[in-house]
Amino acid sequence: MSAKVLVIIGAGGMGLAVARRLGAGRTVLLADIGEDVLKAAEQTLRDEGLTVTTQVVDVTSAASVQHLAQTAQAAGEVDQVVHTAGLSPVQAPAQAILKVDLLGVALVLDEFATVIAAGGAGVVIASMAGHFAAALTPEQEHALALTPADQLLQLPFLSPDKVTDPAAAYGIAKRANHVRVAAASTVWGERGARLNSISPGVISTPMGQQELAGQDGQLIRALVDASATGRFGTPSDIAAAVAFLLGPDASFITGTDLLVDGGVVAAVRSGRLGALTAPAE
Template sequence: MTGSDEGATVNQTAIITGGTGGMGLEVARIMGRDHRVVIADLDQRRLDTSVAELTGLGVDAEAVVCDVTDQASVDNLFARGAQSGPVRAVVHTAGVSPQMGAADTIVRVNALGTVNVTEASLAAAADGFALVNVASLAGHLVPGVLVPTRTFKLALTDTNRFAAKLTAAAGRVPKSRRPGVAYSLSKSFVIWYSEEMAQRFGAKGARILTVSPGTFDTAMGRLEEKSGSGKLVEYAALTRYGKPEEIAELLAFCASDRPGYLTGTDILCDGGTRAGLSLKGMIALARDTS
């Protein structure tokens, strides 16, 4: 179970963005044991298929088409989620990888989308609420001196300027590398921003944290093999791709009421990749994927 075994209440709702993806759907299966789940994605057909699968497992599931880059769309998602009971947890897995779009698209979906979901979550937050934002190992691989913290801070006051400047930061490298840099910067931002928002959530008795997956055997993970995800496995302590259900168990646990003192931090789940990746290895990897 994702919550305490006693007193589990199915009238509580968990929202999972990217709910038709490999990680998101697995999270919905787990959290659906003691929550009503609302899965969100852009594709109605995929949503319908996923809801049918969840319903077949006995999960009370609903689908909502949502564009996380549009605050109104996100607000609608949360309004729909609250119709049958309080929204107690949100797992934000929606995102795009370097092979899925240009730098500006990656920044808008991964970074601005996280701001929109986090703001809506804060508005819905109450005692016991939890938001888990999915970051990435890539966010840990940005050298500290290159992390544009000043640009990150703009997300707190001017989201349009923030998105423009973060995209511009990714544009300082050759065109072929811009999506990868935008991805790393956007995920570094997700970690920074979630830590920055912890006190605001804490004032409501709520939690916010990030989980940073390494290389996992999902459609997105396999898509990124040629941009370095497959090569990263060679540096891991566990020299294999992670399984979607493995990261989903962690995400669901973090969103449950069990780790009630866990907030304002990031959990890296990468099979020991970061531990085995030396500076020399990082340079070699950059050359192989440039």
């Protein structure tokens, strides 16, 4: 068994791409809420020569995430952590999205801050939707960044009567990822580790295909057509960015968000798309 451990939370397209990019010579601890998904991913990666172990995790449960962190630490030196798990607006109602995409990230950051090795690094997959979220006050962003995880969903502006639209919940959660990572990077830094987020654009994953088939599919295609690259992203595009942020070339980068969207945000902010509002990834 490798002395170094790569933890990947989320066994979807991005998680598998990261495992393939970074897993050689390491123990890959792959975690997901779906046991069948995990079994299939484990077999695929093992067939490709990687050393893989799996664990079912519910990122909305502090005890479940803590157990995952303990398992990772017992497996070796935890020097890379990548959180890719999440729900999109077409997959769940608003409060479920806040629970998984906001609370889940906060719990992972807290628990893995206690086991990440010196010189290690973590990446949270956020979304370009966080750059388009409805404006939050400085006080609200401060609360999202620093409120203890077990109290996050009790914030008044996140109450079920205030956040009812899944797309709005997704944007808030992803913006929260940005500010939460920035704040948590100082805690990780006390252990000599770095922490950043990545905001993907429209990526060709099963989740991305669901979004394209949803009510905002036409708008999503228009955004891609207007972007500088004019194409959908791939899981490999995200894995390459993850590899950079986890590697030595990014040793002076922490507490920030890397936008990997093919130029969609730039196209919107430049006015190319007029008053259109960008959807979730």
